[in-house]
Amino acid sequence: MTTINDIAKMANVSRTTVSRALNNSGYVSEDVRKKIMSIVEETGYMPSVSAKSLRTKRSGVIGIILPRISTETASRLVNGINDVLSKQGFQILLTDTELQKDKEIEYIRLLKSRQVDGIILSATNINDELLQTIQDVDLPFVSLGQDFPGVTSVVYDDYAASVDVTNMLIQKGYDKIAFIGVGEEDPSVGYERKQAYLQTMAKHDLSVHDHWVEMGDFSIDSGYEGMKRILQNNDAQPNAVFAVTDRMAIGAMEYLKEQGYRIPEDIAVTGIGASVMSKYVSPSLTTVDYFNKEAGEEAARALVGQLQGKNTSKKIKNSYRLILRDSV
Amino acid sequence: MTTINDIAKMANVSRTTVSRALNNSGYVSEDVRKKIMSIVEETGYMPSVSAKSLRTKRSGVIGIILPRISTETASRLVNGINDVLSKQGFQILLTDTELQKDKEIEYIRLLKSRQVDGIILSATNINDELLQTIQDVDLPFVSLGQDFPGVTSVVYDDYAASVDVTNMLIQKGYDKIAFIGVGEEDPSVGYERKQAYLQTMAKHDLSVHDHWVEMGDFSIDSGYEGMKRILQNNDAQPNAVFAVTDRMAIGAMEYLKEQGYRIPEDIAVTGIGASVMSKYVSPSLTTVDYFNKEAGEEAARALVGQLQGKNTSKKIKNSYRLILRDSV
DNA sequence: CTGAAAGCGCTTACAG
DNA sequence: CTGAAAGCGCTTACAG
Numbered sequence: 245m246t247t248i249n250d251i252a253k254m255a256n257v258s259r260t261t262v263s264r265a266l267n268n269s270g271y272v273s274e275d276v277r278k279k280i281m282s283i284v285e286e287t288g289y290m291p292s293v294s295a296k297s298l299r300t301k302r303s304g305v306i307g308i309i310l311p312r313i314s315t316e317t318a319s320r321l322v323n324g325i326n327d328v329l330s331k332q333g334f335q336i337l338l339t340d341t342e343l344q345k346d347k348e349i350e351y352i353r354l355l356k357s358r359q360v361d362g363i364i365l366s367a368t369n370i371n372d373e374l375l376q377t378i379q380d381v382d383l384p385f386v387s388l389g390q391d392f393p394g395v396t397s398v399v400y401d402d403y404a405a406s407v408d409v410t411n412m413l414i415q416k417g418y419d420k421i422a423f424i425g426v427g428e429e430d431p432s433v434g435y436e437r438k439q440a441y442l443q444t445m446a447k448h449d450l451s452v453h454d455h456w457v458e459m460g461d462f463s464i465d466s467g468y469e470g471m472k473r474i475l476q477n478n479d480a481q482p483n484a485v486f487a488v489t490d491r492m493a494i495g496a497m498e499y500l501k502e503q504g505y506r507i508p509e510d511i512a513v514t515g516i517g518a519s520v521m522s523k524y525v526s527p528s529l530t531t532v533d534y535f536n537k538e539a540g541e542e543a544a545r546a547l548v549g550q551l552q553g554k555n556t557s558k559k560i561k562n563s564y565r566l567i568l569r570d571s572v
Numbered sequence: 573m574t575t576i577n578d579i580a581k582m583a584n585v586s587r588t589t590v591s592r593a594l595n596n597s598g599y600v601s602e603d604v605r606k607k608i609m610s611i612v613e614e615t616g617y618m619p620s621v622s623a624k625s626l627r628t629k630r631s632g633v634i635g636i637i638l639p640r641i642s643t644e645t646a647s648r649l650v651n652g653i654n655d656v657l658s659k660q661g662f663q664i665l666l667t668d669t670e671l672q673k674d675k676e677i678e679y680i681r682l683l684k685s686r687q688v689d690g691i692i693l694s695a696t697n698i699n700d701e702l703l704q705t706i707q708d709v710d711l712p713f714v715s716l717g718q719d720f721p722g723v724t725s726v727v728y729d730d731y732a733a734s735v736d737v738t739n740m741l742i743q744k745g746y747d748k749i750a751f752i753g754v755g756e757e758d759p760s761v762g763y764e765r766k767q768a769y770l771q772t773m774a775k776h777d778l779s780v781h782d783h784w785v786e787m788g789d790f791s792i793d794s795g796y797e798g799m800k801r802i803l804q805n806n807d808a809q810p811n812a813v814f815a816v817t818d819r820m821a822i823g824a825m826e827y828l829k830e831q832g833y834r835i836p837e838d839i840a841v842t843g844i845g846a847s848v849m850s851k852y853v854s855p856s857l858t859t860v861d862y863f864n865k866e867a868g869e870e871a872a873r874a875l876v877g878q879l880q881g882k883n884t885s886k887k888i889k890n891s892y893r894l895i896l897r898d899s900v
Numbered sequence: 901c902t903g904a905a906a907g908c909g910c911t912t913a914c915a916g
Numbered sequence: 917c918t919g920a921a922a923g924c925g926c927t928t929a930c931a932g
Contacts, residue, residue: 290684290685293687294621294626294687298626313654314650320642322666336665336666357620357621359622464848524826525852525854
């Protein structure tokens, strides 16, 4: 491995000068700079990142913590984040909590020990220990998708979006709307979306039967099972179902199709997420586009801002858009 | 930041001893070890990765180069790789070439300079410069999906799988089979799959009209356009189409449905990839499961093998499975 | 069983 | 405009 010392020797200068030439810091005469650069070119020399990082306390790496690495949402977020960060010369270190919340804390610590320059966390819950850990590591930090008090957060307007979905269903004439959500320890997906649904129904004086409200776990399968449980109760059958994610909506559709229900004539279905799949299932799924890639970009930009010393915690609300398709 | 020196001071020992206790290297008396460990626990001390890496020349990071980070295939591969590598204490550094081939070379160099301990490359083409670069960096290296001469490679049996798909169609009575492939600079997806199709057709004395063979670029849209071009020629219309990826197959289906063709009565469609989507489109898509996650695991295991000094280049052929569904 | 010392490859005051 | 020296936080022969 060629080191800065080798380059210095070959150029007949000190390694101090080589360092300056490489980093455009301080004065280096044009002649010397050219000589150094041509030798660098020739040898294919690349500075050791660990030495540099040890010395400067900056690694050029940003840690990302995701609940699931293998979802479309995650891919889009990473895409957006990467677009912004790579332009700034940062690398990304990806971690996947597999939906286990203790791992969020574990990974924050791990990333800190890896000397990342900053962290973007897409959390599925909020709790004091997590908040404390974020405080403790004292690193440029951005939360994506959840609103953490005192922490720069890029969030979706979950409440407004879900109100819109519910209103849209009501305006289309559906008055018996069931709901498939997720656990409320997830403030954004679990709590906000459910509240929006319940309050919008109440506002329109529409009743919500207990058995109309089911919980899933983000999986297609849990949407299927949720729909099944809702319909197995013969009491009052809904004529629409609002699933809080596309995957659960698609699971619900599967069950409906299996049972011979027509969509949307017998039961309308809506999701959230605007997954590619939502466009190609039959009937195509009415859903909400959260512009995940843009959210990722926002988060990355907010982080870069912090890295450059703007330390005030910000709240950024990303926009969304309803996509009306054939399932309603 | 607490360093090893702080710990040493607090424990009244030298940092040498702390290092030994931390790494279980060399002798440390039980008493001293316990004392050190409790202080480490208390302070939440974590060794500096860059210092360690600078000293040991190992970073504990494995670089992954993918053609596209935001695809299901990529997600599954990363999942498999991560499962194996994280258990061994390795972190992953992900890079995305966005299908530009010069970036493959660029990233190999970049990862090298980042001091990664090894690289897994999922390439979309093979060329001499790339091969040379792999040689040059002289790092534990595994190719995933392409067979690189002299390099440990985990590959799919593209030829056999495509022969099976074509044979299956023929056995079901389809005798006019069109094909939507990708460019042949991609040996696995572009060349092998096409050869398998052509040779199987020839073997059965089935003719292949020129306009039956179209090229796409992996996107849904390119499948749509390919199908369109095939059918706009009125000469001889096919009664089946073999698209070499699910996404292109789904694009083809879109066009067919738009034009009022019935699938599979008028035209049968097949893909490769076993994407989640393939299961939920209508009709559900006949495809091939390549067990990507397992392939990722294999690649990671092969890399770990090299890391442990087994230096012989190996070839690992992953298995596959045909999934028969309603589109045929 | 333990420690002093060297050194990994950089950057950055400081001095000239 | 340039260089000598210190030091970042570790590990590892070497010596005891």
